[in-house]
Amino acid sequence: MTGPLSIAIRGAGVVGLWQALTLARRDHKVTLYERAAEKLADACSPYAGAMLAPRCEEESAEPVVRELGLRGIALWRDTYPGTVAKGSLVLAPPRDRVMLDRFARMTTGAERLDANALSALEPGLGPRFGTALYYPGEAHMNPNAALAFLFEEVAKAGAVLRLGAGEVPPGADLVIDCRGLAARDELPTLRGVRGERIVVRAADIAIERPVRLLHPRFPLYLVPWDNGLFMVGATAIEREDAGPVTLRSALELLSAAYVLDPAFGEAEILALGAGVRPAFPDNRPRIIVSKGYIYVNGLYRHGFLLAPVLAELVAGYIETGATDPEVFLADPAQR
Numbered sequence: 001m002t003g004p005l006s007i008a009i010r011g012a013g014v015v016g017l018w019q020a021l022t023l024a025r026r027d028h029k030v031t032l033y034e035r036a037a038e039k040l041a042d043a044c045s046p047y048a049g050a051m052l053a054p055r056c057e058e059e060s061a062e063p064v065v066r067e068l069g070l071r072g073i074a075l076w077r078d079t080y081p082g083t084v085a086k087g088s089l090v091l092a093p094p095r096d097r098v099m100l101d102r103f104a105r106m107t108t109g110a111e112r113l114d115a116n117a118l119s120a121l122e123p124g125l126g127p128r129f130g131t132a133l134y135y136p137g138e139a140h141m142n143p144n145a146a147l148a149f150l151f152e153e154v155a156k157a158g159a160v161l162r163l164g165a166g167e168v169p170p171g172a173d174l175v176i177d178c179r180g181l182a183a184r185d186e187l188p189t190l191r192g193v194r195g196e197r198i199v200v201r202a203a204d205i206a207i208e209r210p211v212r213l214l215h216p217r218f219p220l221y222l223v224p225w226d227n228g229l230f231m232v233g234a235t236a237i238e239r240e241d242a243g244p245v246t247l248r249s250a251l252e253l254l255s256a257a258y259v260l261d262p263a264f265g266e267a268e269i270l271a272l273g274a275g276v277r278p279a280f281p282d283n284r285p286r287i288i289v290s291k292g293y294i295y296v297n298g299l300y301r302h303g304f305l306l307a308p309v310l311a312e313l314v315a316g317y318i319e320t321g322a323t324d325p326e327v328f329l330a331d332p333a334q335r
Ligand SMILES: Cc1cc2nc3c(=O)[nH]c(=O)nc-3n(C[C@H](O)[C@H](O)[C@H](O)COP(=O)(O)OP(=O)(O)OC[C@H]3O[C@@H](n4cnc5c(N)ncnc54)[C@H](O)[C@@H]3O)c2cc1C
Pocket: 010, 011, 012, 013, 014, 015, 016, 033, 034, 035, 036, 040, 041, 042, 043, 044, 045, 046, 047, 048, 049, 050, 051, 052, 165, 166, 167, 178, 179, 180, 181, 182, 183, 194, 195, 196, 197, 233, 234, 235, 274, 275, 276, 277, 278, 297, 298, 299, 300, 301, 302, 303, 304, 305, 306
């Protein structure tokens, strides 16, 4: 395909926004159709911790997530000034040190810190934990600020946003479907994985980088956003409702935060909520190409990390026909 196209994108979550931005900046005529009447009202994206952690995710994800994710960090840093690139930490209480050793073996790029080196990065954590894994190249952001930025940039790049628009009128050269879990009507193997998270304010806690706390029962991560806000997350439950956080999940998440730093005992709880991550059976992201129609879906735990890379891959496909076999599926029957 050559020359600017008229492109309709369905779904204004992080995936659709990155598609719209990337393609509008390449001079295509882009219209972004969002079914909800208000931005992000029905999206999973605002519930993310927005860690860009391709190396930590290696512990449970396929190598393709690391490969694409390293590029994802570079694209965010080039595009969004609010990307915080201070690396990330993995900790375990002394009795669970064996879990830290396993995590190190399952991932690449970690530096092993002793208590002094950990204190130099995060003064509150060194004495309590004694050792940590540090992944220096990783990054994070506040997802709400990042999504607001993407909406602004999409408009600046000339794309048109249509809210309350669940259908695309005929006439586009190409439709890109980024409807997240709602695309299950056409992608039957897609499933939802519920993730609960809690946002707290703890002005006296000075942690600056995402921290994962390994624990045999309640693994937890903490993402420092800004202005004393922290996201405490997240559960991964094979259920598809985005209803209120359960008492059990809240207890587990908040207890683990308290183990990380007892000062969280005085934190204010600002928001509890759950998003449903769209995932294929193997938890890998997919670009599925049919004639004149492309699905971009299944970003599971990696929507922020991978959305810019999948947008770049789709733009490359439009321009040259190139398809990376790690991600592209050409046969719609494989949906
Ligand atoms: C608790 C939690 C923590 C997470 N943490 C991280 C993290 O740290 N790092 C990371 O990279 N990822 C993280 N994720 C994963 C990430 O949030 C998801 O992968 C990502 O949000 C999926 O984005 P999406 O755009 O595909 O879907 P969504 O955000 O759900 O967007 C889909 C959009 O399509 C719209 N839509 C539906 N039907 C139609 C239609 N017919 N027409 C038009 N629009 C339609 C919906 O209204 C919605 O706005 C986390 C997720 C959760 C739940």
